[in-house]
Structure formats: structure tokens, C-alpha cells
Amino acid sequence: MREMTFVEAAREALAEEMARNPAIFVVGEGIGARGGSFNTTLGLYDLYGPERLRDTPISERGFTALCTGAAAAGGRPVVDFMFIDFLADGFGDLFNQTSKLQWMSGGRLKMPILLRGCIGVAKSNGAHHSGNYYPFFMHIPGFRVAIPASPRDAKGLMKTALRSNDPVLFLEHKDVLMLRGPVPEEEYLIPFGEASVAREGKDVTVVAIAAMVPKTLKASEELAKEGVSVEVIDPRTVAPLDIDTILASVHKTGRLLIVDEDFAPCGVGAEIAAQVMARGFDDLDAPVQRLNGAFAPAATSAVFDNMVPQVPDITKAVRDLLAE
Amino acid sequence: MREMTFVEAAREALAEEMARNPAIFVVGEGIGARGGSFNTTLGLYDLYGPERLRDTPISERGFTALCTGAAAAGGRPVVDFMFIDFLADGFGDLFNQTSKLQWMSGGRLKMPILLRGCIGVAKSNGAHHSGNYYPFFMHIPGFRVAIPASPRDAKGLMKTALRSNDPVLFLEHKDVLMLRGPVPEEEYLIPFGEASVAREGKDVTVVAIAAMVPKTLKASEELAKEGVSVEVIDPRTVAPLDIDTILASVHKTGRLLIVDEDFAPCGVGAEIAAQVMARGFDDLDAPVQRLNGAFAPAATSAVFDNMVPQVPDITKAVRDLLAE
């Protein structure tokens, strides 16, 4: 199968859907002729021009709400925030309008809006360019949240997002953007709410989010050498969350670790732990454990690169869990 | 002991601290001569005038960030949002500046800012006036979050908040505002991070948040008649969260229910469940359960008043948990 990077795969999905649907347009800073700070729209401006690839002023709140109105009126906007941190100025309208318009209108309005941006504590990005924020969008009713970790998933989930009538947050971790992997030539969509078993195993289940997926796979290889068989699950979307796949795995392994670079409190891991306990209590041979990033803003000096979990942290957490 | 309402108690704390500290000022819509939509500042304008009781335009983002700068420069602002929903337009600056300035400055800046507002799905408030949002502030490093449920706690926590150098979110559930209860005459402060055991019991532990505390106490009385002894814990602050008091109770009862009208996913209950499992797994005779409000925006018609847990829902959830 052909190989491409995560960014290329997501962009191919966008290009295909823009060709298919004239109501799709993209707004963001530098997503026009420049093609996006992360090359998310490279080449599309030449095909579709300034109305469908719209460079914006630094008005994140304004263009987020504007795109909400555009979606309500039959357009299909893609808001490209570049760094997801910049979406924070639009939270008010996202939580009060974007997420609620379908419900408030009794389903008469649809809300086909895609919000995308890069997440994560990548190398030296610092306190204002390293946000994650996905638990907020799990907490508030009305959003779908996709966090792909491979080129194949990026394309398939982006296609689904661009055909969904719900507001979708599409999060791209900076550390996986340049990851290469196989992407089918033929058209495919990946439905929301289906986790992928990234590696099968029998001793312990690890749920990993975003850039933690490749790291956990690496850790699993090391652990395999020690005779430990790790099952790695990538939820791919956290809203909806495919808890059944996780429960089935825990039924087999009896042990669960969630690896997520985002802050622990009220995060994805807390929600998974609570649900697995409620529905799979008897399957658990040990308490569900969480491995998260440090509870602090992101620091720039490279000595802090390990403020989010690294491969040795994951192997250690798995060993500790097995020892319980 | 004298009795007063929740609002009166919180206001007395504010009045005392304003008398004590000339750097305290309040901003908000209608908090001047009018005394606040919820009477949070009634009478203070006459004492302190427009500079310390500052009526604002509808610029929530602006005055939240302005007060952040004011706090950094040595003032002690109180931002009174009226309905907490209106704070959402200020999330960006709250998460990127207010919460991070102390850290970014290596502790050289202090951030003595109090953010207050009314929360909750009260009768027919509807989709835009019923927010809760506290899990966001538990998730992001840098905030303290107080959610008192009694007049005594309102006063004691407000006093602590007004002497803290950290940003504090002080949330007042609309359903407890008019609750009357004893409030000591003499000065007292209630430290953050100390849960209160609102009722002692031995069969089951219920952690309740905000307006769920009085409801859970009522449910516990009913259950007592059936011979069920419920221990009710009010965390009072959810950041910091006093998990030790909860663990001690679970050690005794073996069973835990969290009652929270806020949405379940990635909420307070998820975090408590995950922590209790991690640290008190062997004490648990049954999985921790959560009882939350419906996963939908708030509807106005009174037929939906029960979209958040009511006393019968709580008694039922306790009975179900005991039957596990």
C-alpha cells in the first residue's frame, strides 16, 4: 500500500471532500495561499481560491461564531486554528451556540462544522502553544472529538467528519503530523466511536491517546522482550468513546493503564477508569491506572521534554501495574 | 447561633474583607448601585463607591483579562459574572493568562483574583443560564475551585478566597442561594481542600456537590427510616480535592456514590472514582457509581425540572448501589 504522512493523508481527505461538496470552505490564519502553518491546506488555494480558503484576521472568537452561523445556514465550514490553543477565545460561543443550536432548534438546524487544530506538548512550544483541551469537549454535550494517531485514521476520520452533521473537533498532535504510514488508494471512511486495537496482547491493556499511541507501541515491543504481552487500544474518537472495545480487552487482561499526555484531573483517563469500573468491576485484577503529563504549563527549555510520558515511563507504568 | 442566608453570608465575608483590604474591588454587570442580580454586593456601593464596585459593559472577556492584569499589578479583583455562563467568553484568557501568570513568572507575580458566579440547572433558566463548568477548572493547573453548599461554608470559603494569592473560582448554586443556616458571629476561615462530613453513616458513602448536598441529606433521612445509614461528604472545594476524607469514609462503608448535577463525562465524579479506585481498590465492595444530570442543555418547560437528580433519584441510586 502507498505510504504518506499524517498531514498529507488528512489533506487528501479535505481535498477529496472539497471537490465533492461546494459548501465546504476553510477559514484560518495563513490557510490561504500559504497553505497553513502545518501545511494542512497546501495547494488547495490554487484550486479553490479565496472564498473557500479564507485567510482571516486574528479574530478567533469572531470567526468561530461566524462559521457556526455559516453551518446553521447550510455551509460546511472548516475552522483551522493552527495551534488549538487559539480556539480558547471562542469557547464561549462553542459551548453556548455551536454545541447547542441543533438541540435548541429541536433538530431543525444542523451543525456541520469541523474545528481542527494541532495539540500537544511538542518540543519547546511553551505555555501558549501546547494545549490539549479535549476533555472539555467530552464533557459538554453536542461535540464529536476525533484524535487520530496514524495517517490512515487521519484520512478516514477526516472524511467522516466532513460528512457529519455534528460539530466535530479534529485534533492533530504535532508529534504525529510527520508520521508516515500506509493509506489505501480507494475511498474509505472510519466511523466515529470505533476504537482500534493497535496491538493485540493478553497480559495488560493500555489505552493510549494521540502521540502516546506510537510511544506505547514502542514500549510494548520492549515489554514483549521481557515476556509481557500488551494490548494497545487507540480510541481514535473520545466522543463518542468506544468503551465496549476497552471492556472486552480488560475482560481478557484484567488490567488497564491509560496513557495520556494531557492533565489527569477530569481527563480522558478519569472517564475511562470510571466507566470500566462501573461496567467491568469484576474483570479487574488491579485498579485502573493513569499515566499523564506533568500538572503544569509547558516549559520551553529542552530539559523539560520529558514533562509528558516517554517510552521508559510507559514501560515502568506497565510493570508497576503488573506487579499490583 | 445566628442564622442567615447563603447570599448574606457570602456578602458579609466580602464586606469584611473589603473593609480590611483597600485593594479589593468588584467588577460586573449591575453590581454597583443595583447590588447585583443575585444581591451579591447589596449595600456595598454606598460604602465604597464606583471604583471599588464597578459596573461594567458587556465585555466579559475584556474585564476578565483586565482583572487578571489588575491582580498581577497588586490589586485584588473580584469578578462577579452573575450567571457563570457569561464567564465562557473569557475562557481563553483565563486558561492562558490567569492560570499561568504565576507559573510563567516563576512565582514573581501573584494572582489574587476571585471569579464568582451562579451555577446550576435551576427552574426554567434554560440553555444559556444553567452552566456549571467546574471540571474545566479542575483539569487546568492553576485554579482553586470552591463550591460551598451552606451559608457557613460560603462565608468561610469566601474569606479564604479573598486572602488567597491564587485565582479562585467561587461558584454559587442558584438553588442554595436562599438557604438559611447558622453562621458564627466571630471571624473564621475555612481552608481549601478540607471536605466536610455533612452527615455520618456507615453503610454507604455519598459525595454530593453544591445543590445536591441538601438533596442528599434529605434522601439520607428517608433512607435512615429504611435502616440505611448514609455518610454524606461535601468536598466544598473540588480543587484542591480532599480525597483523603472520601477514602477514609469508603474504608468504613465500602461503597461510594457521587451525586453531581453536572454532566458525567470527565466530570468531578469521574475524577473521584478514578482516584478512589487507584488508592482504595481493596476497600470497595462494589464499583463506584455516579448520578448526574441529563446529558443535554437545560430546557425551560417546568416538565423538565427533574433533568438533574432529585431526592427520589438519589434514594434509588443508593438502594441500587447497596444491592450490588
Next chain:
Amino acid sequence: MAKAKLGVVIEKPAAGLSKEQLLDLYRQMLIIRRTEEQLIRAYQAGKIHGACHTYVGEEAVATGVCAHLRPDDVVFSTHRGHGHALAKGVTPREVIAELFGKATGVSGGIGGSMHLFKPEIGMMGSSGIVGPSITMAAGAAYTFKLLKTNRISVAFFGDGAVSNGSFHEGINLATVWGLPVLFVCENNMYATEVPFNQATKNPDVASRAKAYGLPGVAVDGNDVLAIYQAAGEAIQRARGGEGPTLLECRTYRTRAHSEGMRDTGYRTAEEIAEWKARDPIARFRDVLLGGLASEGDVIRIDEEIKIMVEEATAFADSSPWPDKAILTQHVYSDSGG
């Protein structure tokens, strides 16, 4: 009318409207007034679920603007939205039933006064949050332009929204992108109880247009013909691809901010009386009776609407409550997991 001296003030048009059109304006204003009078009584009787912000005194604005709109044009409204909804074609039945919390309400009873939705006829909803009507209306206009329709979009908002970031960002984006949208500021001089001149040193809203480079027009907000004319010109520009206009309508709410709230301390009895004397409906009735229509024409309409609103109230009273199951429906559109 001290305020109207500021900025550009459009002179009242001589006429140009047919008798039928003139009577329609009168009818529309009266529908709003009578419906709200009914709501006020119901509020006092404890029949309203949630808040109730009336538009009494401001009816000329929605009426004069919406008279130009096609059903496929859209309106984004505020917490004070009854008038916008009714002028856009929502019926008194649907509004009253909504505030009564009934299943037959325009939003199925889940919305109440501040959340009136009927997108089928372009009523895109009112909002309990001040501000986003501006930006969202600009967004609908984006879609209309992109898809090469000649539909237009209207944002209503109060003077209170003018100091909000959504005013600044929304109007700037719409202007620089040349979007077919009309921004209608209902400047009633107060946001709740805060006077506009305490919210800004420049309470002349129309003059703000210069900051963004779009046309700004101030008009007597209690004169339905003046509004009709100014809105018509702006809408023609928008439909013609010439971009947005900022239209400031200087008006006044003669009741408290919200039913059940006190209405003292922040404004004088004289000020209220002065504005009541300029009631847009009474004034327009006088204009009509000054030779444009007969007393009979007008009385017929008065009677028609009296009956319409009585019937609507009975309808609302006898309507069923919402099915509780709808609460969690429509949170999502797709089934997806």
C-alpha cells in the same frame, strides 16, 4: 429626542408604500404589542416558564426591518426576541405556547422567551448570550455569498452588545469580506440598568461604522417608516453584493428589563413618560389616520388582532406538555455511537 441629533439621521420618507403595505406595518407592530401584553398578564399569573423580556416600545424596529425579508432570508436575535420572531413570521400561538412551556411552542417548549427557533422561515434563533447574534448572522451571510444565492442575513442586537468583542470582530469580518448582512442595533440606551453612556464614551453607534469602513446610519427607532426606508436601502446594498450596513435604531423599552424586575432608580419617570409619548404604534396610527387609511381600516385590524391573540392564548393553554423524552433528542444529529 436628544440622541437622534448625533450621527446621520434619515428623514422620514413621504410614502412610496401602498395602503396595504402601510396597514401591514401597523398590523405587525400591533401583533407584537398585543402578544406581549398577553405574555405580561400570563407572567403575573405565574404561567411563564423562565424569563420574559418584552419589546414594548421597540416594535417599529423589527417591523420596519423584517417587512423587507423573504422567508429564506434569516434573522439572528437576542434575549429580547419576541418582536423579531413575530415580525419574521412566527405566530402568536407559537410564541405564547413556547413561553408557557408547551409542546406546541415554536421551540417545542424547551426554549422559553430567550430561545425562539423557526429556521424553516428564517428565524435562526434568539440567544440568551449577548453578542453572537452579530457574528452568527455574518456567518449565514458567508454561506449565502459562497453559494451564490441572493439571500441576506440580519443581526439584531442591543446597545449592550456594542461594547462586546463580537460586535468588533463580527462587523470587521463582514465588512472586509463584503458579506450580505444587515447589522441592526436597537439602541434603547440601557443594558439592563447600566446606561449606555456609562458603558462607553462614544454612545453614537452609527459613528462606529467608520472604524470598520462600512456605511453607518442612525434612525429614529420609534418611526416605522424611517426604519423601513433605511433598512430597505441597506438590504438592497446587501442583496446587490455591496456588503453590510450598520443601522442604529434609537428607541426605548418602556417596561422593566425583564418582567418581574423592579424598574426604578436607574432612570427617571419623566424619561419614561417622554418616550411613552413617542410610542411607535400610536404615532404610526396617527400618521395612518392623517389621510392614508380610515378609522375603520385601523379598527378592523385592532379587532382582528385582539381575537388572534385571545385565540393564541387559548391554544397555548390547552396545548400538551412536551414529551420528556425530547430532552436528550437532537443533542446530536448523527446517530454515531
Next chain:
Amino acid sequence: MAKAKLGVVIEKPAAGLSKEQLLDLYRQMLIIRRTEEQLIRAYQAGKIHGACHTYVGEEAVATGVCAHLRPDDVVFSTHRGHGHALAKGVTPREVIAELFGKATGVSGGIGGSMHLFKPEIGMMGSSGIVGPSITMAAGAAYTFKLLKTNRISVAFFGDGAVSNGSFHEGINLATVWGLPVLFVCENNMYATEVPFNQATKNPDVASRAKAYGLPGVAVDGNDVLAIYQAAGEAIQRARGGEGPTLLECRTYRTRAHSEGMRDTGYRTAEEIAEWKARDPIARFRDVLLGGLASEGDVIRIDEEIKIMVEEATAFADSSPWPDKAILTQHVYSDSGG
């Protein structure tokens, strides 16, 4: 300088400054320039942790403004903040060490280029988020007014921030509340690669002041004396209780938005060359040598700064890495739980 034709343009002041003061302005601009040249080389050598947005070409702005500030006056800065920090009194050592990620950096190595903090001398921090420098500076001014100090506050921000809600809300609040703050817009005509006239139909920032009712002044941003004079007048107003001023400095960054980014496609080589010819430091050097100072004076400063920056680089190179434990310190101030 086409842009300077718009709005009020202040004429360059004759003088009024002592030779010492004039040389201080020169020295300050040169410290910024030489420090950043050092940072550029270091960036290319892979020694910078994180981004690096230079101020090359814009040095006159921070220099002319900050020359008026006392150590207890405060500055709120942007992602392009090296110049603001240095002009407010942060040393080249502290800036270079910070970008090298060292413990001796002005923010202890946790901040990098976009997060420079030294509140002890009024450098209240730079921000990676565009906008809040405006509102936060207004807030510091609120405290200064409330506590009856005569301290003042300065917000620096780019043309990109002008279309942001924080500009609108912050300037309006400061104006209506009469706060002692100076709003300095560094209009370099681009936000990253988006030209300002694509962000708004009114790229004349100073003219926006009318919308809020505060004084608005546009000035040649490459002329340190013009800035010095305009800022001085505004700061005098602020200290005297007369409220804020909006000062637009029309200038240009002659390097790419950020080190390591390409700098083509969105602007012409001619435009860059034209602005390089108006380099604020070279221009001011000429002014000085036109009778205000001797070549020896100027060369002495050149030498002094060359050594200062070399020494600073050596200091940064030899400084220790931050202790990893500091990462989670200072998230909270109180111990509380």
C-alpha cells in the same frame, strides 16, 4: 511612506533632549539590534529552544516609549517581545540565556522567546497569545488608579491584534474608566503573512480612537524622536489622570515573521528594501552625527555593546540548565492542599 499619510502624523521634534539622553536612545536601540543578531546566529546554530520572533527594524518603538518609564511602571508585551523587555531594562544576558533555555534566563528557562517576565522592573511578561496584552495592561492601570499611585501601564501589540475583541473591549474599558495606560500599536502592516489591509477595510489604526473617544495619534515608527515625543505626551496625560491614548507606530519588520520561516510570496523585495533604507538605527545615527554627537561618541557605544552582547552570549552558554523540579513549582502560590 504611504501609510503615514493617513491620520494624524506628529512632526519630528527639534530636540529638547540632552546629548546624554539622545545617546541613551541610540544605545538602547543598538542593544536590541545586537542582541537579536546574536539570537539569529544562535537560532541558525540550533541553540534556541522554541520560536524566535525578532524585532529587527522596529527598535525605535520600544526605545522611544520605554525611555519615559520608571521601573515601577509596567509593560505588557507580545510574542515579539525581545525589544520591549530590553527597553524595559532586562539585560541581554537574561534574554539570551532565556532563549537558550538556561536557568539564568529572565524566566528561568521555562519561557523562551514568547514568555519574558521580570515584574521586579515592570516587565509583566510577553504573551504567545495575541490580544491580552491590551486588556491586561488596562487592568494594571486599574490597580494603579484605585490605589492612587501615579504609575502607568503600557500595552504593546501588533496590527494583528487590532481586529481582535481584546482591542475593542480593552480600549473601551480603559477609556470609559479613564485609566492611566498607553496603547502602543506596532503597525508593521502584516500579521504573520496576512497584510493588514486584508484584515480590515480600515488599516488606519489611530483613526479607530474616535470609536471609543480617546486620543489617537499616528507616528513614524522608524523615527525614535517622533515616538519619544508622542509617547511622552501620552504618558503625561496618563500620569496626570487624563486617561489613555492610542499611539500607532507605523513600522516594518525586515526579517521573516519568525526565525526559520521563509519570507517570500506575501511581500516584495522592493518593499523590504525600501524599509531597510529607513532603518531606525542608521537614521538616528545620521541625526546624531548631524551635529548632536561626535563619531567617537557613537563608535564608543557601538564597541561597548558589541562587548556586552559577546559577554552575554558567553554567560548564556556557560549557564546551567534549569533544575527539573521547578517545572511544577509556582503553579500555585499558596500551599493549600
